[in-house]
Amino acid sequence: MVDNVNNWLNDHGDYLYRFALARLRDPHLAEDAVQETMLAAIKSNSFKGDSSARTWLTGILKHKIIDLQRKQFREQPISDLIDLDASDTSMDDFFDQSGHWLDKPQTFNMPDNTLEQKQFLGVLDTCMNKLPKKLKAIFMLRDVHETDNEIICKELDITATNAWVMLYRARMGLRKCLELNWTGA
Template sequence: MADNVNNWLNDHGDYLYRFAFARLRDTHLAEDAVQETMLAAIKSNGFKGDSSARTWLTGILKHKMIDLQRKQFREQPISDLIDLDASDTSMDDLFNQSGRWLDKPQTFNMPDNALEQKQFLSVLDGCLNKLPKKLRVIFLLRDVHESDNENICKELDISATNAWVMLYRARMGLRKCLELNWTGA
């Protein structure tokens, strides 16, 4: 058993860690997710060898990442993060009273060579880090949840409306940050 874990860690530990880090953007959370995965893997005895060990472990990791996210949502009520009533003023700096854009969005100059691409992704990474943690994680974990939104909400114990509002906030924050920090070539 211990041999198994050693092998799993040696063969797939870095891969699992990268998978988690790509979506959590936090070294400690990513380490926790890998640890929880290993603990669950050793208990489940579920590996039948009909899929690769990596695929099997990645499946467990996805569940563990959702668990970690759910825990975060429990610890801090969503209402702390977003105001859901009609008097919500958080978007007031983007739109005027009649709901028109204050600063009209322009499309981004997407990078067209490897160097620019690297710079662009580093700006994006910086923008992700500026988002409140929960918004960042719900946005980045979208591809880990079974694609439909109902599942996200069920798994996180939040309403669909709350999820849409949070994803909207995340996108608004990111696009504004990119507009300010990425001017393109």
């Protein structure tokens, strides 16, 4: 059993870790995801050899990523979110009373060389990690892990409307953070 895991870790551990890190953007969570994947893999015995071990393990990992984000989401106090009804004031930073933009969005100067590209992605990474934890968890699930909304609502135990509101806030915050921190070329 331990030999199996040892082999999986040697052959696929780095790949699984990078896969998890790409979708969780947190080294500790990514390590947890690999660990949970290994635990599930030895318990399941479902490897049939008709797919590669890597494909099989990655399939398990995808579910574990959702599990971990659900935990992240649930562990955060509700005060992280303020109220989610339509009359809320959380968008006052972005719009005036009559619903006009306070700061009109400008498109980003997208990077046009490798160095800039690296800097841009670095800013994006920082901005994603600055999101309030609950918003980060749902945003990562939807826009990074590309989970179906139906699954997100079921896993996080929220209504579709709440999910749309939270995703809207996360995207608004993120694009603002990019505007402030990425000046481009």
